[in-house]
Amino acid sequence: MTDSHRPSGEYPMYPSYGNGEAAYPPPPAYEPPPQAGTAGAPGAHARSAPGAPGTWPAPAAAGTGPDAGPPERGRRAGRPVALLAAVAIVAAAIGGGSAALVGELSGGGTGTPGAGSAVSGTTVSQRSAGTVAGVAQAVSPAIVEISAVSGSGEATGSGVVITPDGEIVTNNHVISGASRIEVALSTGKTYTADVVGTDAAKDLALIRLQGASGLKTATLGDSSSVEVGDEVVAIGSPEGLTGTVTSGIVSALDRDVTVAKDDDTGGGDQGQGQPGGGDWPFEFGGRQFNGDTGSSTTTYKAIQTDASLNPGNSGGALINMDGEIIGINSAMYSPSSSSASGSSAAGSVGLGFAIPVDTVKADLDGLRSGDGS
DSSP, rough: THHHHHHTSSSOOOOOOTTSSOOOOTSSSSSOOTTSSSOOOOHHHHSOOOOOOOOOOOOOOTTSSOOOOOHHHHHHHHHHHHHHHHHHHHHHHHHHHHHHHHHHHOOOSSSSOOOOGOOOOOOGGGGGEEEEEEEEHHHGGGEEEEEETTTEEEEEEEEEEEEEEEEEOOHHHHHOSSSEEEEEESSOOEEEEEEEEETTTTOOOOEETTTTTTTOOOOOOOOOOOTOEEEEEEEEOGOTTTTTTEEEEEEEEEEEEESSSSTTTOSSOSSSSOOOOOOOEEEEEEEEEESSOOEEEEEEEEEEEEEOOOOOOOOOEEEESSSEEEEEEEEESSSSSTTTOOOOOOOOSOOOEEHHHHHHHHHHHHHHOOOOO
């Protein structure tokens, strides 16, 4: 037996008993060492102590002898492990529930939204929400260029598509006195438009494209929630440059702006080839800007913005960072008037005005019925 090549510690070594025979168990079937406190097992406790190298201890039953302490500690040591495992299982269950809740809140659940949850109009993707680029990408398809031909020439303005079949909101002064109205979409496709209704007192007009369907529409927001300092984006066709995007902030609210009520100043935005030149005139604070407003005027409360507006922006959109229309751009201050040759006036100096969208929404039924004043 002393010539065995078994590595030391592979099987426990036991002292010999009084009969001179070794206490090794048969190699094929290992038996645990005699329990501490039993007869004929001197030193067994030292070899069966937990953690002793080369041993496979079997826990002793509680109360079997005075040396039964270590096995009891071994059983206690296993309890924290079991407790941690249980806690991990509970935490995993809670974590899974939290993930499911987040998925539902973020729209990542497995359920499909009902038909009633679809939102019409402009939306800005989560990735680009709050950015000028995101707003421009979402809203630009709903902003059009309007060419109004009258006896005095052709004027260019802008408009906002509000229905898929081609209802477009613009300024009254953009189409006032026009004998023919043509509209160009952001795609370049053109339509002829008819006047549905006008409201000169609010400087608003509603036109409709002939034969249009499936158009991208804008979402009309809430101008009552607008605050000074809010970021805004303006989209229009200044000088015939379709889809021009500028940005700025809301500079002031409830500005009393006075504009011409009829076309006795020539009509149109006069920003693109309009004989006689000049920008759309308006009054503010008892002073006239960009020319004479004429004998018939109207005054409305306007949103003031420093987003760059130029001739041709009239009727275009002033948009918040959620992609909602909060105003219809209607007037801008130009520091000098154009010459008689028809060249445009100087550009924006950060004084632009827009009709609040709440005014537009309140006037839509009247415009659709043609009952505008």
